[in-house]
Amino acid sequence: MKKAFSVVVEKKVQDFLRDEAGMSRRMVKDLKKNGGFFRNGAVVSHYDKLSPGDVLTVEFPAVHTLPAEPEATPLTVVYEDEDVLLIDKPVGMVTTPSCQHPHGTVVQAVLHHYTLQNWKQTVHLVNRLDRDTGGLLLIAKHPYSHSLFYKEEAGLRKGYTALVEGMMEGKQGRITSPIARAQDSIIKREISAEGKSAVTRYEVLEEMGDKTLVSVGLETGRTHQIRVHMASIGHPLTGDTLYGAGPSAWSEGQALHASFLQFIHPWTKEKMSFRSAPSFYPKARKLSD
Structure with a gap:
């Protein structure tokens, strides 16, 4: 895979990649060893030194050892x-x-897709996303794209739809209770004053019978x-076996x-927005009628 960068300032290749392309020292080190520069x-x-007007093409190394067998x-x-690759993960x-x-995981399916x-x-x-949570799952198709998603300018925003038990007071709210790992479980979490901040x-x-659909x-x-x-707050998610x-x-x-x-596309810098409808919504509507 190759990516071409327009040069606007005079710098050495390695300095340009770190300062202008936003690559980490580790990534640049890997490119020196396994990649190529043109x-x-x-x-x-x-x-080597670059001049304004140059085009620097970076060849990223291929991956030969996969984390799992493609399926x-x-x-x-x-x-x-x-x-980038954006999929709608099933529940x-x-x-x-x-x-x-x-077997049967997203990673293995994506590797086969590749x-x-x-x-x-x-x-x-x-x-x-947890196994029982469906919806939009974003995947970076190479390390450079992945690294750019962790910068503030990536503009990553996520939203969820949930069906909860009971009728809620008021139309909106904000929960600020800190969350910690439950003392008697390696999986379960709980509200705790000693936990990490959570909002x-x-x-x-x-409103759907004795349940409520919330954003x-x-x-x-x-x-x-x-x-x-x-x-x-007394409104656990419908079907939640843990909480x-x-x-x-x-x-x-x-x-x-x-x-x-x-998100902001890591290469084109275009703002991109996507929506997905929950699979449980039609069923919930039918049962609430």
């Missing part, structure tokens, strides 16, 4: 180019392989944050969906 089409070294699992691709699909879930394109890179997750915003979208936004990103916060009443006919797993994603 000034106006001619091979140059990392210490031909269908993917719902929402958007894709050479820098019940694990994101990364593990001892408990060695093999069909002869794309020799690994999977760089920008956001993560969740919610707005009522629709949720996060100002922080703690593990299980939405599930813990909504349960803490709620347990399985529900209204949803498969907890009724939580990553329904909105906005």
